[in-house]
Amino acid sequence: MDQLAVTRARLEQASGLPAILDAAYDAFEDLLSAVEDQQDPDGGGFAAFVMSGAAAANGRDAVAGAPSLPLTGPGDAARPKSRALPLEVTAVEAVAVLARFSHLLASRLADARVLAVDIGDRAACADASRYAAEVCSLLGGAPDQ
């Protein structure tokens, strides 16, 4: 099972604002790692992957600024690193997988925004959800579905 699948499962199962934020932070990290792996000028979709990298980093920083994000946890730097996506994945396959992943991420952050009471959390969730939707859109997904 690749890292992205693990994080996806965490994201789907997370409940409560801190848990969703914690999973979302790691999801953005994995998303960033995955799109950077695909930033091959000779491969397809170079522009989409490069622009997605910027949006994913912005989304991660937005989550990082949420007051309810646990300062440490399963997503810290000690987390074991592995490829977010298997090496043999093609650009076309990666686009599809990452579009679905970012769509889920945007959706979960929208859920988190509803749960948030603190204005800082609400703003962080809104910003991060917007960036996840941007990644989804750049990768050909439909973020509003």
Add this chain to the structure above:
Amino acid sequence: MTGQATFGDFARAARRQLTAGPSRAGHTSAAVRVGEVDEFIQAMHRLVTVMARYCDDVAAVFPGSAQRGGQYVPGSWPYASAKAREAIQNAAGFLRLGEGETGESGHPRAAGPAAAAVDAAAVSLRAGRDLLHTHVTARPDGARAERSGWASVTSSQRVARALLLQVGMWGRLAATRGARLALSAPPRCGTEQARWNLNAACQWLWVLDSAVQAAQRHDPVTATDVALLAAVPVNAPTPRRLPDGAETAAELCQGAIGCAERVRHIARAAVPDARWSPALTADSLRHTAACGTVISHHCAILLRCLATRAGQHGAAGLSDRLLGCADAAADARASWLRAARSWSRVTTDTRGTIAPIGAETADLALWTGRLAYTDPAWTPAQGPSETVRPPEILSPEPEDLPRVVAAVHEACQTLTEIAAGDHEQIRAAAQARRLLVSTRSLSAAFDIPQPFTYAPSDRVNGLLAVYHEARAASEKATAAVATVAAEVRAPSHILTLARAAIQGDAEPTGEDSRLPAESVPAAREFPGPVERILQDLGVTSPEQLRRAVAVDQAGEQLILEAARDVEPGHTAMGDTSFGKSAPVAELINHMLASGSPSAVARLRPPPPRAARPTVPDPARARQAGYYSMRSAPEAEAEP
């Protein structure tokens, strides 16, 4: 290149206005209106006022190092500049206006055709000067501040010399027009004094031109410098425009060029103070770095495509050079990608917004992408299905190639400026400790109970290093494309000329250094008295006109030889000539108009009485930099 007004537009208009209409045909007594001389003097004053300001602008450019022993070197451009200022001030002194007239805009315009043409030229010149001044502004302390990349060009010596050459030409044209009126208008059109003053002002304009032409003979302004001056655009952003999907390749090139110019303008005009401004965000810098990566990717694609097409057209050498450019663009892409990725581990203390420059850079990525790919609706979200535009569609004919080269050149230049600007911003932000990292990205050894902390020095230094690389690689790509742009005469090669002017480089290789005809005095713009009489008689025989010219020249030569034997101080023709002998004034005009240094030295008109300087003690004059032309006419001789 994008339809924006340039200095050349106004300079050409002024020249057209000064050469059109009555001056060419010559004034006839019947055609001149009552009061026209006074009206013309007012218009000339407005023209001379703005020309004087141009002279001041030029004088500000030349450094004191051009002086030798406390005096300017005769024949040098600084010398010509100093003499031009003196001459234009004397000309203005003879064109004194009535009460309430200032020579500024806002006064009623002339009604007569001759004066109206001069008025129109003054308006054009004022607009041209305003255009040049859009590139600079004054700081609160009065210091000059640059507002665009063209500011250094307009203050370069090469462009200042070209500007002075233009001023000389305008002076020559205005003098020709004014002197004709002064000498041919009947008394009812103006008092004798008014006509005398007008003629004296015109003579000073010829003196101005003579000083400029002496410098031009000694150290010629090149056609390149004249072209560069003419190409200076107004410093205003072009309207934002996005492709609608219906553009041809040529229109996409034009759109990319316009967008690139707009991005450069905004990059300079809307720079936040990185030490404190909330507009400086990691979001924005990341976005711009990603766009820079994508734009350089498109440049590499387009250059490779052009190389293929050049090869298909049988231009193997050009094809090789374009491939070299494509490799340089690919290197820039790699550098920009490293810059974009470096932001994965660094952030800023303010986040969540993208500055206007980020959005504008994304526009440039879109324009270049539409040009690089076949899909007319291409966006970065196209994904792996995108198809590169075939070479035969990108550049169907060899003459289409310069347009695409220009678009790529402009894009590369823009990336160079963005990289330089962002590098400085990041450096300032780092010094202000505005660069942070998420504590989650640090190793477990760090126990910081906050979401963000100051970025470790290795990350900051790494970020600065990759931006330095991006700047260097973008510069290298720009330089490579500039070489090809010059070779294929792409419109963007003016960027290279501008850079050379700023750096004081020698003439870029391959440039045609011949001056355009309009900058060189036309032979016998102002006919001699015998020739003029034959013209008035309607003589058209080339042989007879040639003989008339020969008679005029022989007469002038005799006068000059005779004048050499006369004590200095007894050759002030202007004081006695006009009222008593208009033909003498006409003869002097003709000799001054010839631009002959010896004629100017011997027949220099007197300064206006109010402005006539007291001749100082020679030693003190040298200390003060004052140089009396009348007391030392030999100094006017060719160096």
